Amino acid sequence: MTPRLMADGLTKRFSGTTVVDNVSFYVDPGQIVGLTGPNGAGKTTLFNLLSGVLKPDAGTLTVNGVDATNLPPYRLARLGLVRTFQLARELDRLSVLENVQLAARNNVGESLTGALFRPAATRQAEQAITQRAREVLSLVSLSAHESKPAAALSGGQKKLLELARCLMAEADIILLDEIAAGVAPHLVEEIAVLIRRLNREHGKTFVIIEHNIGFIRNLASRVVVMASGKVLAEGSFDHVAADPAVVASYLGQAA
Amino acid sequence: MDSYLVAILTVAGIYLILALALNLQFGLTGLINFGVVGFYGLGAYASGIATETFHAPFLAGLLAALIIGAIAGALVALLSLRLSGDFLAIVTLGFAETIRLVFNNEDWLTHGPSGFIIVTRPVIAGLSRTATSWMVLGVILLAALLVLLLMMRLADTPYGRVLRAVREDDLVPATLGKNIFMYRLQAFVLGSAIMAGTGSLYAHYVQTITPDNFTTPVAILVWMSVIVGGAGNMKGTVLGALAVVFIYEGTRFIGPWLTMLDAEQISALRFIIIGVALILMIRFRPEGLLPEAYQRPAEAASRITPSKG
Ligand SMILES: Nc1ncnc2c1ncn2[C@@H]1O[C@H](COP(=O)(O)OP(=O)(O)O)[C@@H](O)[C@H]1O
Ligand SMILES: [Mg+2]
Numbered sequence: 001m002t003p004r005l006m007a008d009g010l011t012k013r014f015s016g017t018t019v020v021d022n023v024s025f026y027v028d029p030g031q032i033v034g035l036t037g038p039n040g041a042g043k044t045t046l047f048n049l050l051s052g053v054l055k056p057d058a059g060t061l062t063v064n065g066v067d068a069t070n071l072p073p074y075r076l077a078r079l080g081l082v083r084t085f086q087l088a089r090e091l092d093r094l095s096v097l098e099n100v101q102l103a104a105r106n107n108v109g110e111s112l113t114g115a116l117f118r119p120a121a122t123r124q125a126e127q128a129i130t131q132r133a134r135e136v137l138s139l140v141s142l143s144a145h146e147s148k149p150a151a152a153l154s155g156g157q158k159k160l161l162e163l164a165r166c167l168m169a170e171a172d173i174i175l176l177d178e179i180a181a182g183v184a185p186h187l188v189e190e191i192a193v194l195i196r197r198l199n200r201e202h203g204k205t206f207v208i209i210e211h212n213i214g215f216i217r218n219l220a221s222r223v224v225v226m227a228s229g230k231v232l233a234e235g236s237f238d239h240v241a242a243d244p245a246v247v248a249s250y251l252g253q254a255a
Numbered sequence: 256m257d258s259y260l261v262a263i264l265t266v267a268g269i270y271l272i273l274a275l276a277l278n279l280q281f282g283l284t285g286l287i288n289f290g291v292v293g294f295y296g297l298g299a300y301a302s303g304i305a306t307e308t309f310h311a312p313f314l315a316g317l318l319a320a321l322i323i324g325a326i327a328g329a330l331v332a333l334l335s336l337r338l339s340g341d342f343l344a345i346v347t348l349g350f351a352e353t354i355r356l357v358f359n360n361e362d363w364l365t366h367g368p369s370g371f372i373i374v375t376r377p378v379i380a381g382l383s384r385t386a387t388s389w390m391v392l393g394v395i396l397l398a399a400l401l402v403l404l405l406m407m408r409l410a411d412t413p414y415g416r417v418l419r420a421v422r423e424d425d426l427v428p429a430t431l432g433k434n435i436f437m438y439r440l441q442a443f444v445l446g447s448a449i450m451a452g453t454g455s456l457y458a459h460y461v462q463t464i465t466p467d468n469f470t471t472p473v474a475i476l477v478w479m480s481v482i483v484g485g486a487g488n489m490k491g492t493v494l495g496a497l498a499v500v501f502i503y504e505g506t507r508f509i510g511p512w513l514t515m516l517d518a519e520q521i522s523a524l525r526f527i528i529i530g531v532a533l534i535l536m537i538r539f540r541p542e543g544l545l546p547e548a549y550q551r552p553a554e555a556a557s558r559i560t561p562s563k564g
Binding site: 051052053072073074076077078082083085089091092093094098101102103105107109110111112114115116122125126129165169 | 405408409412413414415416417419420423424426427428429430431432433434435441445487547
């Protein structure tokens, strides 16, 4: 079985500091992998490497069996990998609905020629996309806000909007960067249920960065712990939680 | 007075097309083009040279302007679009300045500062003076209408949605699978081609073009039209261009009242008035006369009332 995602020796340095240090890991189809570790461990930077937002200084990346090492973000998205951002990047002056519609794949009306010369196809596609975008918005409890500019959402709602865009994009692999941070507690529970459902019913693969240990324990079939840019431990939640190095790294941060 | 009104409307039509093209680049896509007059002038000379030096008909001149504008737009874009927005601003500024130097110095091609004379006109031969000026106005307003419809269509489709997303935060459309470089390139090239096409219309309207016709004051009025009207909103640009041209042309009439000022001072004063209007606008209504609608009309019409919230 080809792994959905395979990182081999990924390394990223910022002006001399190695922020992601020779990280190798894989994600099999249908897995939910939890990625955790203290602040500054390099988790977000690793996501930036996995999604093409940053180019690695060393190492290779394979997505759905395709060498994706130096591909730009849009090519990775087309290979079926999408992500959310730790600091929500809502498109302020687009409506909430438009933020989600934008994520639709292969939209005929998004090409210059389609928009100008295929009005009927554009309209038809847009109707289907709008309907699906509304379904997605209702999954993340944002339906009531669809016609607001995204700038008007609360911090937690913006995170939900990020999630909604990922769902709309019909990707196989979804990278979620602290998706539950800042989201109201009752919604966090809903997000967890949603992730599990998408995983079980639609076979979606997730990598989840999360500090909320309960969230990870509840969802992840495998946990990767990073510290100082390196993979510190990897395995089932219980296995990792019992690892003395992991305990030490968290205690080190708390101290 | 009648002919003065026709002249103002003609000029307004020309500024309107330039402003619509800039609104595609800046308003929708967020591309800073400080070289509007470079593309505009390039089109004017290209069209003039095609019709006078090579005796091509007006439409061929217009086509030449569009093609050369597109090529120049692509070159400028390829030089700078991958880099930051500030870099594009500087490259376009340099482009306009370079183009102006070429107009001034390549006498064999452009006849330099003394001006390039164009006899070909976009009209039926044998009309009276008045009828000719009305017909030129008609041609320019028709062109403005076509460009307006094109821009409204683009802004209103999913294509325009991607352009606005690129403007807001290009990393988002990029990570959602949009080739943002292609979108920027297309928007820039299309806008540049239209600016050059406007240059062609202008050249065959004024019939004598000099490098001085394509300098910064023109770019300022075009930029003001977009900002006053409301960046991103095509109808706003129509209002903005009309407001800017009428204020600017209206201030011509202050000259006779201020006898202590010479012509140069009057001209500076007109820009000061325009500048003050812009500052007031930005202070009290920064989103412009008609702000961009973040929701497409079609969506509003078909909106389902949420059952719970
Ligand atoms: N663009 C950047 N330039 C320089 N340093 C960076 C950059 N991005 C992240 N870092 C540094 O890399 C380290 C890891 O950051 P990050 O990947 O955000 O960690 P995490 O997501 O695990 O909290 C931090 O020390 C951070 O300051
Ligand atoms: Mg982080």
